[in-house]
Amino acid sequence: MAESAGTEGRGIRITLEEVAGAVGDFGTIFPILLGVAIVCPDVNISHFFLFLAAWFIIAGFYYRLPIPIEPMKAIGAIVIAEGLSGGEIAASGIVVGALFLLLGLVGGMTWIGERIPRSVIRGVQAGLALLLLKTSLGYILADALFAAFSIGIIVLFFVASQRARVPDISALLVLLIGLAVGIATQGLPPFRLIPLPALIIPSPADFLAGTWDLVLPQIPLTLANAILATSLLTYDLFPKKGVDPDKLSRTIGAMNLVATPLGGFPMCHGAGGLAAMYRFGARTGGANIVAGLFILIFGVAFAPPEVLTLIPLGVFGALLVFVALELGKHSVKTESYLVTGVIAVLTLAIGLTFAFILGMVLAYALQRRAGRQGAGQKPGS
8 A cells, every 4th residue: 555645654653563563574684684694704793783784874864755675685695605705795785786876867767677578587586586495495404493483473473464563573573582592502602793894895806706706697687676666666665856867876886985995895776675664554664774774783793703603604694594485485476486486596507697687698598589479370261
């Protein structure tokens, strides 16, 4: 249901509804950032949280709508699966930031988005889901008991959120329980302040690997979900305050050019996150501000790197399953199961970038074949 004229346009509010909506998108934020921090010892998760919190708050004041800030899922999934370096992550953020800032400035978003077949985007989503499921299996087998417990909580909240307006805070709850168990068995880590971010200068090899392994698979998802779908949903929910795609592209470009060279993780917006925040009560940028403050607390809590060792591996396995299923459920909404399926399988076999390129070739070949067949049919035959 679209926002009514009587409540739209009030600016920033901090109410219980906004607070409930603020945590609506946390289920996909924490698993990706935590997973990256586990497999990449040269990154600092407190910096991930710090810049994510800052841009949540900036977006709240800038858009005055609940526009979510999320880690880029393709980049996150590939880093978790392959354990890439901090330099490669920073390089990918710089490249993707420059690309989307430029596209937003010249007004090229819609034109490019229309030229990536939907079946290819769905295939990328399915391939990412398989990568995350494969990675999560190792964590689950290493800690099956806590993984089963965590998955049970996630399922209970999912069912409850479908039947009533209950915020799905399962990821947050599972994470807190895991931390509590770790503290009870290992003790509190030493208190430390968030270290000051340091400038990361990626090498030419980092830029090459980051562009090939991370940026190319991320582009279709960002175009389709973070920008075009998010823009469309803002017009559905807030008809008088909808956000055009190029404006979203510019903020994605700016946040990555600012954050990733200082240790932040590549970030974007997301239609799923907007829908989740709205469903649980978010109507203004106040939800963003509250979300940013919550995430900043986690940034302070995770400043000691020992905090990561407190969380049982089963928690990570369960949370990655949750993100994989969230990605995978959208992949079935495709106009070509052949293209989507081929990309998904090839992702596991040869990597997501090659799978994306081959999927584009296959999708256009099928479109051309269908066009020839349609042209060859006589009218009335």
